[in-house]
Amino acid sequence: MEHNWFFPPHDGIRLGDLAVALGAELADAAHADRIVRSVSPVNRAKEGDLCYILSRKMRAELDTSAATAILCDPSLASLVPAHISVLLSKRPHTAFAQAGALLHSSAMSPDVMTSTSAIAPGAYVDPEARLEPGVTVEPMAVIGKGAEIGEGSHIGPGAVIGADVRIGRDCTISAGATVQYALIGNNVIIHPGARIGQDGFGYAPGPKPGMIKIVQIGRVIIQDHVEIGANTTIDRGTMDDTVIGEGTKIDNQVQVGHNVRIGRHCGIVSGVGIAGSTRIGDGVMIGGASGINGHITIGDGVQIAAMSGVVSDIPAGEKYGGIPARPMRDFLRDMAEIVMRSGTRTQKKGGNDE
Template sequence: MEHNWFFPPHDGVRLGDLAARLGAELADAAHADRIVRSVSPVSRAKDGDLCYILSRKFRAELETSEATAILCDRALAPLIPSKIAVLLSTRPHTAFARAGEILYPAAMRPEAMTSSPAGVAQGAYVDPQARLENNVSIEPMAVIGRGAEIGEGSRIGPGAIVGAGVRIGRDCTIAAGVTIQCALIGNNVIIHPGARIGQDGFGYAPGLRPGMIKIVQIGRVIIQDHVEIGANTTVDRGTMDDTVIGEGTKIDNQVQVGHNVRIGRHCGIVSGVGIAGSTRIGDGVMIGGAAGINGHITIGDGAQIAAMSGVVADIPPGEKYGGIPARPMRDFLRDMAEIAMRSSTRVQKKGGNDE
C-alpha cells in the first residue's frame, strides 16, 4: 500500500519499551533495541511494522512477512520465523490494540478539522449564557445553545449543534455535524460524525379520525463516561423517563436506540441494530449487526445476540440467542441444520426425477 499521509508512521518505539508498556514479554532480549513505527497485516508487513496472529492459519503469510515484530501467545511462537522478533502475550489481540493506540494516538478519536487553537473559532456561535471550561475547542460553524455547559478539554467539531441546556463533560470529542439536545453527557465520550442525540422518540396515539396524534417526548438522554457512539447513529430522548447508555458501552455506526431504552455498562452494539422503546439491556451484552430488538423486553447481563436476529421476548442473563424469532443458539443451529438437510434432500429428489 502506498504511503498513508492521513496517518503517518510513528517516530519509533523500542521493542523493549513497547513490551513493558503492553505487559508483554520479549521472547529474545537481543531484539529489545529494534524499532517499530507502524502496524500492519501479516501479509504485507515491512520493516518497522508490528503485527499479531491469533491462529495457525497465518502460517503461509509468515513465511514471506518482513515484519519487525509479531505479537502472539506462547503456543504460536514456534511458527514465527527467526528473523522476526516475538512479543509474547496471553491476550495478543488486546495488546495489539494498545500498541495501535501508542503508535497512532491521533487515530483513536475524530481529529480536528481545522488547525484552530483551543477556544472559539471564527464562524462558530456560542450563546452568551453558555458556559465553557478552560481548554475547550469550538470549531467553525458549530453552534452552542443557551445555557449549555462544556467541560475542560472537550472539542466540538465543525457544524455540530449543542442544544440549549445540554451538559457535556470533560475530554469529550463531538465530531462534525453531530446534533445534541436534551442530553447529559459524561466524561471522555466520543460521538462520531452525523450522530443525532436527544431528538423526539417515536410515539403516537390513535386519533379520533384516521391518523395518529403525537405523544409528547419530555425525557432526556443520559450518556455515561467512556461511551463511544458511531457515525449516523440516533439516540432518541425518553418520553417521560430517560434514555440511558451505560459507562464504557460502544455503539457502532447507524444504530437506532429508541426512547426510554436503558443500556447497561460495557455493552457492544454493532452496525444496523434497531432497539425499540423501553427495552432494558443489562451489563456486558453483545448484539450483532442488523439485529432487531423488540420494545418493552429485558435482555439480561452478559447475553449475546447473533447478527440479523429478531428478538421478540426476554433473554436470560448469559445466554446466546440467534435467529428470527431469536431462540437459544443450540436450538437455532439445530433448526438451521434441519432446514439445510431438507433442502438438500429436495434438490436430490428433483435431480433424480430429471433423470
C-alpha cells in the same frame, strides 16, 4: 497500502519499552532495542511494522513477512521466523489494540479538522453558555444557551449543542452531530452525523384517521467512555431517561428508541434497531442488523447473533440467534435441518428429471 499523511508512522518505540507498556514478554531480550513505528497486517508488513497472529492459519504469510515484530500467544511463537521479533501475550488481540493506540494516537478519535485552537471564527457560542478552558469549537458549530462543556472537549464543524446540554471533559462531538436534551459524561466520542436527544416515536390513536403525538419530556444520559458511531440516533425518553452505560460502544447507523436503558461495556454493531423501553444488561453483545423488540429485558452477558429478531426476554449469559431469536443451539439445529431437507428435495428433483 503505503503509509499516508492521514496516519503517519510514529517516531518509533523500542520493543523493550513496548513490552512493558503492554504487559507482554519479549521472547528474545537481545531484540529490546528494535524499533516499531506502525501496525500492519502480516501479509504486507515491512521493517518497522508490528503485527499479530491468533492462529496457525497465518503460517504461510509469516514465511514471507518483513515485519519487525509479531504479537502472539506463547503457543504460536514457534511459527514466527527467526528474523522477526516475538512479543508474547496471553491476550494478543487486546495487546495489539493497545499498541495501535500508542503508535497512532491521532486515530483513536475524530481529529480537529481546522487549525483552530479555541473558538473559531464562524462558530456561534451563546453568551450564556459556559465553556471551561481548553475547549475547541470549530467553524459553523452552534453552542446553545446555558450549555456547559468541560475542559479539553472538541466540538466539530457544523455540530449543534442544544440549550442546557451538559458535556463532560475530553469529549469529541464530531462534524455535523447534534446533541440536545442530554447529559454527556467524560471521554465520550460522538462520530459525524449522530443525532442525540431528538424526541422518540410515540403516538396515541386520534380521530379516525389520524394519530396524536405523545409528548417526550425525558433526557438522554450518556456515561463516561461511551463511543457513538456515525449517523446513529438515540432518542430522548418519554417521561423517563434513555441511558447508555459506561464504556459501551455503539457502531454506525444504530437506532436506540426512547426510554431504552443499555448497561455498561456493551457492544452494539451497525444497523441494530432497539425499540422503546427495552432494558439491556451489562456486557451484552448485539450483532449487526438485529432488531430488538420494545419493553423486553436482555440479561447481563447475552450474545445475540447478527440479523436476529429478538421478540422476548433473554436470560443472562445466553447466546441467541435467528428470527425469532432462540437459544443458539436450537437455532443451529433448525438451520441444519433446513439445509438437510433442502438437499433431500434437490436430490429427489434430480431423480425425477432422470
